[in-house]
Amino acid sequence: MGKVVTLGEIMMRLSTNPGKRLSHAQQFEVCYGGGEANVAISLANYGHEVSFASKVPNNDLGQSVKKFLNGYGVSTSQLLFGGQRLGLYYMEAGVGKRSANVIYDRVGSSFGDMKKIEWNINTLFEDVDLFHISGITSALSKEWKNLTIDLIKMAKKAGVKISFDINYRSKMWSLEEARETIKLILPYVDYCSAGDMDARYILNISKYSGDIDDKNEMVYYYQEMQRLFPNIEVFYSTKRITHSATENDLTGNIWMGKHYYESNCHNINPIVDRIGGGDAFSGGVLHGLLCQYDPQMIIKFATAASALKHTVYGDCNQFSVSEVNDFLETGIGKINR
Numbered sequence: 001m002g003k004v005v006t007l008g009e010i011m012m013r014l015s016t017n018p019g020k021r022l023s024h025a026q027q028f029e030v031c032y033g034g035g036e037a038n039v040a041i042s043l044a045n046y047g048h049e050v051s052f053a054s055k056v057p058n059n060d061l062g063q064s065v066k067k068f069l070n071g072y073g074v075s076t077s078q079l080l081f082g083g084q085r086l087g088l089y090y091m092e093a094g095v096g097k098r099s100a101n102v103i104y105d106r107v108g109s110s111f112g113d114m115k116k117i118e119w120n121i122n123t124l125f126e127d128v129d130l131f132h133i134s135g136i137t138s139a140l141s142k143e144w145k146n147l148t149i150d151l152i153k154m155a156k157k158a159g160v161k162i163s164f165d166i167n168y169r170s171k172m173w174s175l176e177e178a179r180e181t182i183k184l185i186l187p188y189v190d191y192c193s194a195g196d197m198d199a200r201y202i203l204n205i206s207k208y209s210g211d212i213d214d215k216n217e218m219v220y221y222y223q224e225m226q227r228l229f230p231n232i233e234v235f236y237s238t239k240r241i242t243h244s245a246t247e248n249d250l251t252g253n254i255w256m257g258k259h260y261y262e263s264n265c266h267n268i269n270p271i272v273d274r275i276g277g278g279d280a281f282s283g284g285v286l287h288g289l290l291c292q293y294d295p296q297m298i299i300k301f302a303t304a305a306s307a308l309k310h311t312v313y314g315d316c317n318q319f320s321v322s323e324v325n326d327f328l329e330t331g332i333g334k335i336n337r
Helices: 035-045 060-071 142-157 175-188 196-202 214-228 277-290 295-309 321-330
Strands: 003-007 011-015 029-033 049-056 079-081 088-092 101-105 130-134 161-165 191-193 234-244 247-256 259-262 266-268
Touching: 003 035, 029 035, 029 060, 035 049, 035 060, 035 130, 035 277, 049 060, 060 079, 130 142, 130 277, 142 161, 142 175, 161 175, 161 277, 175 196, 191 277, 196 214, 214 234, 214 247, 214 259, 234 277, 234 295, 247 277, 247 295, 259 295, 266 295, 277 295, 295 321
Parallel strands: 003 049, 003 130, 011 088, 049 079, 130 161, 161 191, 191 234
Antiparallel strands: 011 029, 088 101, 234 247, 247 259, 247 266
16 A cells, blocks of 8 residues: 555535525535545545645634544645635536536635645655645646645655646636646656546647547547656546436546556446546546556546446545445445345
């Protein structure tokens, strides 16, 4: 098992019940979530030693975040307390052909308002195998664009493997801003979550012009991304076919050792909660890499973990290694006795 640090903002999520619009909501379901926190929880569930680095207000909400993370086995030794508020996001649950909708309320948050690195770098990366961060963090502010790059460089200098999820969010920054920053980050990255849309719109790779074949198309994009950034050892992503808000087909793929590997397709119906499915997928991939699984097993495990995440409410994956493996072995809907 590995020693991992993930770093980013954790927020309170306020969600409507299916069929209820945000503009008419009178009550919300409450949970906590954030890309890097979700990955930390997945890896802790799988038995890795994981610390989540962030900053929350020094009040009852900050303490609630701490208890939430500790409840999943995530260390909060690098969780800072201070600042003005905890970031929020509101989610209107999707139904049928109507997509879910997210509204952020995170301006002035304790983490987002950080102007400098407040962690002790010597202890933050001491004996750490893997550092995971995402484009969401670098999109938070002008300061966080620079802090993200600085933290990645410091981790790299300490001999730590770097995992980066591009995780582009159009509500947080423009394509031009994302391109500029991400192209500065990727030369230091070892493992990267990036799909065909990232290749085309973030990295300006020409659109695939061959016959319509998902495998050959993804091989093309992975080859082009690795040509631009030969330091990146592993690329991975999912292909999703959306039949409705509550029924998706999900297939995972990974580019490793200059070879392409793909999982079986999972039909997920009904979806309880899609939020965090990508983070569960990333957590599964990173688990496989830390445990030195073969590439085909990595992508099978990660995609199954993501499919399972869709069946539970909340941002984070709640399943263990044995539960993911049981799901792979027993299939859909069988009773485990």
